[in-house]
Amino acid sequence: MRRFNTLRHIMFFFLLIICIKLGVLGFYFYERGFRWQPLGHNQAIAEDKVKDKQAIVLDDLKLFEELENKRRELAVREEELRKKEEELLILKKDIENKLAKLSQLQTELQGQLQKNVDAANQSQEKRLKHLVGAYSAMKPDKAAGLIEKLNDDVALQILSAMKSKDVGAILSFVDTEKAARLSQRLAREAR
Structure with missing residues (x-):
């Protein structure tokens, strides 16, 4: 019986040590923020994370598609603007050429007008001299x-x-x- 008591004491002592270790271990996990979760909970979290990642990927794909569409639209607009700019440059050159021709024509007309005015003045002076001669006579x-x-x-x-x-x-x-x-x-x- 004595042996039985000693064995009992040893088992009690081991049990006590195991309980203390479990308590210390539980306190350690509690301090570290570890929470005991039911079995399968980690799998549910993993599935939720996968679903979240899939949702994020889908959102990213939608965003990428929208950005790609905007990029295409901007490329089309840029091409239209480039064409219009080319057309405007052509029109500008055409207008500059026409202005140069008009300026040249204006210079020619002013020269011709001045010649006509000079000729008219000379003719008038000639007639005036003739009249002066006639009136003097x-x-x-x-x-x-x-x-x-x-x-x-x-x-x-x-x-x-x-x-x-x-x-x-x-x-x-x-x-x-x-x-x-x-x-x-x-x-x-x-x-």
Whole structure:
């Protein structure tokens, strides 16, 4: 019996040590954040993780497809913009060419206009000299009769090109009011 008691004590002691070890081990896992889960729980978590990863992959694929579609749209728009830019450059060159031609034409027309104006001025001066010669050759009373019928500007042009002696002789036969007006204008031009 004594042996039985000793054996009992040894078993009790081993049991006590096992309980203490289990308690220390349980406390250790508790401190580390380890929780006891039911059997199969890890498999469910793994399946959930796989499902989550599949969902993430599907979301990533959708996002990738959307990005790829946007990239294609942007490529199409970029190509359209490039074509429009080329068209605009062609139009710009065309406009610049037309502006250059218009500028050249304008220069030519201005030159031609100046030639025409010069020719008209020379012709007018020639006619004026002819008229001055004709009025100077007339008798003063006959020239005065014609001067009275002319407007003041034309009469002034003729008289201002004549010699003073001839002008004085003609104005002596012109109506006094018209003679006064023409004299004032001749005096202003002489200054």
